[in-house]
Amino acid sequence: MHGYAQFLNHKGRPIHKGANYFAAYERHFGPYINRPITFLEIGAGNGGSSEFWKGYFGPLARIVTLDISPACKEFEDEQVAVRIGDQSDPAFLQSVLDEFGPPDLILDDGSHIMAHVQASFDYLYPRMSRNGVYMVEDMHTAYWDEYGGGLRRPESFAERFKSFVDDLNVRFVRENDGSVKELGAYSISAYESIFVIEKANFINKQMMYLGDRSRRVNMGAD
Template sequence: MQHARAGPAENPLVSWYRDHTGRSVHKVYGYLEIYHRHFARYRGRSPVLLEIGVNFGGSLQMWRDYFGPGCRLYGVDIEPGCKAFADEATTILIGDQADRDFLARLRKDLPRPDILIDDGGHRMEQQIATFEELYPHIADDGVYLCEDLHTSYWDRFGGGYRKDGSFVEFSKRLIDQLNAWHWEGEQESAVNEFTRTSHGMHYYPSVLVIEKRRMQPPKQIKAGRSML
């Protein structure tokens, strides 16, 4: 197999993949650039990361190596055997991400994550429930990432092209909500907590990233002289 190579400013996740011989981890190669673009500011710090979908535990190793020893990792999976990947710096919680009572317990028991990665079961009801229940719990300047959005187009995951109820269609409505300050005639009722706490939405093939920030109503600014 030919290994990916990068230039002098190599994404550390690329080199990690090239050298990794530990627990199995399976990602789309293009995701590595997305991760580094949105997560690099947390490297060498002490972020709280919540990853839904532990699988064979390899991604937990990847995040530990990427962020450094100060990172506090929380992994969620429906498979009880994933408890084996817990250690002094990694907490594993077992539950179904479509179970809103379970998600409510996560909100109660866990610190607010700086980063939430949804790489769980990829079914529509799971992704939507996870977003609705946990997005408000993410730190005010944190990052939400949902990957493998292509399942929104697959019938066996509850999706379908432009199918109402798919996660992609659900997320499209969030674009409107992001811009709710500008809804004519709806201003007072349209702006909600998502509008007030979301700075930007970034779509990539199969990935959605939302960066949080406390927002204020848009403020117009001008400079220079108006000349006809």
């Protein structure tokens, strides 16, 4: 995993990551390396993260970092843009979209407060690239009261993420009261402290039965 090796050799501004995160990064972000993408990072930290992602994705990636602290503006360079604002403010988020267009990848590593995570997702997910990846990390906070989380607490993003299983399978829900909605994704993945939603512009959902049916062993099976 080249990203983990890059992380271990990082000498720049401070960066804080779980070692187990890098398997998820490689699986979901790896295919975008050296491609012309817009990567939206919520939460600048101490600036080491944007340095890392710049090196990880390569020179074709545009890194856009959002943070509420004006001091983070100093992390800008020729490839990294920093915009100051509240991740839960729709007007601020729209101004970022107006400037940079729909992100291909979104990483929420911001406040980790459940209300903020929910607000960012609700606004950005429908407006990102139709083939994009939305990742929320440090979701151990979804189980902590001080972040608005807690085990099976409705406000927790972990509970919201669990409902995405139903959303993925909405066309099979026979008695839908309207609470199950099309997610516009083809995959969701959960790791310790990380949730990932992968979108798809088109998904062929046709059920196909192929082969010589006369050769079935179990004639009652589909």
